[in-house]
Amino acid sequence: MTIRPAVPADAAPVVALRTSVYPYLVRGEHATRRLITSPPPGEDWAGFVAERDGEVAGWVAAYRNPRSGLGQISLLHVHPSARRQGLGAGLFAAAAGHLRSLGVRRTAATTTVEAVEFARRFGFAPTRELRYSALDLAAFSAPSPAPDGIRLVPMRDLDEQALYAADMAAATDEPGDVPGQPSPYPTWRYEIWDNPGMDRDASTAALAGSEIVSFSLLVRDGDRVWSDMTATVPPWRGRGLARAVKAEALHRAAANGVRTAFTSNDESNVPMLAVNTRLGYRPVATQLACLADL
Secondary structure, three states: OEEEEOOHHHHHHHHHHHHHHOOOOOOOHHHHHHHHHOOOOOOOOEEEEEEEOOEEEEEEEEEEOOOOOOEEEEEEEEOHHHOOOOHHHHHHHHHHHHHHHOOOOEEEEEEEHHHHHHHHHOOOEEEEEEEEEEEEHHHOOOOOOOOOOOEEEEHHHOOHHHHHHHHHHHHHHOOOOOOOOOOOHHHHHHHHHOOOOEOOOOOEEEEEOOEEEEEEEEEEEOOEEEEEEEEEOHHHOOOOHHHHHHHHHHHHHHHOOOOEEEEEEEOOOHHHHHHHHHHOOEEEEEEEEEEEEO
8 A cells, every 4th residue: 555645647546546536526637637747826736646466546636725724635545446545534643744744634525425434533523414416418408598687698608707706696695604704816716717627618607797696617527527516696696597597508508418317515505405306406426525634
């Protein structure tokens, strides 16, 4: 067994491992290689892999979350055939050591229900429940017309600064363990505007005149998409816009060969859970958000 920093050549085996362990998560090889090669600005990001017999059998990332101010240990996972051999503990030690070197003393993570006792061993306490859901787009029906006075346009036609402003306005009350701060523009641009997996033809925004009032962003890998964010700016909520933009985005994705859509929601986000249920999403997994002092 070897724990080492990730290198660009790890992108393909890491994506294969992630798809095996978490089939409901979507991040392609190109985006993963970019993350390893050119991490997000201002996050002090680091990735680590666990090798067993020369093969990648585990992965974890650790960084400073600019929105929460907390550390984040992200997606620690080990291939089922390599578990209970110390790889998970070794990956955690590498991630925690990186965060400590940055002066981070409190960190967030997520865990599956099955692995919660492993997380507790390292001081993590569950705080929130997260629901992961899937939608088979083979039978997805055409969306209803947009509300009167609203135009639905693809992300490709949007202005970068206008989308950033709408995202920051809509994300002020996003569920979290601590009150979130707006994403710094360089972070947002890296994660959203310049994301190589962002489907700019399917991702959709609702415009009232020239103002973006709601949007749904989809990240694609092959015939799967991930709902990166669906949100409505506060003054425009309660008018069905989130459902309208997400339905239109999914319809466009399906028309372009996507077969399955995935999303996740905090269990406290009742309005968005209702939107997804009406669209036909069905739960496929539960994870728990956790916090720990390092």
